[in-house]
Amino acid sequence: MVKPYNTLEGSKKDQVQSMFDRIAPRYDLLNRLLSFGIDKIWRRNVVKQLKELKGPMVLDVATGTGDLAVEICKIDPVAVYGLDLSNEMLAFAKEKIFRKKLHMTVQLRQGDSENLPFEDDFFDAITVAFGVRNFENLSKGLEEMHRVLRPGGRLVVLEFSKPKKFPFKQLYHFYFTKILPWWGGLISKDKEAYAYLPASVLQFPEGKEFEEKLRRAGLQPQASLPQTFGIATIYVSTKP
Numbered sequence: 001m002v003k004p005y006n007t008l009e010g011s012k013k014d015q016v017q018s019m020f021d022r023i024a025p026r027y028d029l030l031n032r033l034l035s036f037g038i039d040k041i042w043r044r045n046v047v048k049q050l051k052e053l054k055g056p057m058v059l060d061v062a063t064g065t066g067d068l069a070v071e072i073c074k075i076d077p078v079a080v081y082g083l084d085l086s087n088e089m090l091a092f093a094k095e096k097i098f099r100k101k102l103h104m105t106v107q108l109r110q111g112d113s114e115n116l117p118f119e120d121d122f123f124d125a126i127t128v129a130f131g132v133r134n135f136e137n138l139s140k141g142l143e144e145m146h147r148v149l150r151p152g153g154r155l156v157v158l159e160f161s162k163p164k165k166f167p168f169k170q171l172y173h174f175y176f177t178k179i180l181p182w183w184g185g186l187i188s189k190d191k192e193a194y195a196y197l198p199a200s201v202l203q204f205p206e207g208k209e210f211e212e213k214l215r216r217a218g219l220q221p222q223a224s225l226p227q228t229f230g231i232a233t234i235y236v237s238t239k240p
Contacts, residue, residue: 004016013136043071059125161231164230181197
């Protein structure tokens with residue numbers, strides 16, 4: 001299991017919480033710089049998978065600073081619940097949501113994605129952007145999302161993946177494993193956090209392997225949509 005701080009004790013969950021508490025002040029800046037702003041397009045593409053839903057109740061797991069929760073508000077949901085382990089990330093999300101006057105729609109809650117504080121069959125849709133690879137127990141996290149999703153509801157996961165085609169595969173691998181950790185560590189002042197990012201992506205069960213994990217959690221994969229030459233993938237599944 002890849003952890004953010006391999007030299008320290010503590011579970012992956014505890015370390016992930018600590019890592020995001022540390023990097024929260026520079027998280028949005030680094031997202032924009034390191035992805036060259038493309039992450040905004042990816043989040044919009046996630047929300048496109050929900051646009052046909054009428055007044056949905058949506059849960060955004062690993063909401064971070066709330067970027068995806070804010071984007072979801074554009075489809076006029078009844079409510080968006082944003083859940084995250086890190087209180088520091090949620091503090092920045094709260095500030096952003098109040099600034100955009102979305103506090104009547106978006107409710108933030110500190111919580112564990114592997115033990116969701118919601119009733120069974122509660123949400124019409126669940127989203128996760130760049131969060132599932134940080135789960136300590138991926139299967140348990142997927143099972144929990146299945147539990148709180150209503151029958152017929154939709155799970156949309158956005159996660160990094162590995163480009164497959166030459167020469168972009170080689171160029172991106174160099175950027176992702178050499179340049180990004182150095183640059184991110186320099187700006188965030190947490191080298192381990194941005195060394196963990198490529199390490200966690202390289203060990204993540206992407207593509208067909210992730211679809212199989214969705215099936216084992218009781219979900220039905222509907223589509224896997226590569227983004228920007230395969231840098232990321234949007235996985236769409238439903239609860240029968």
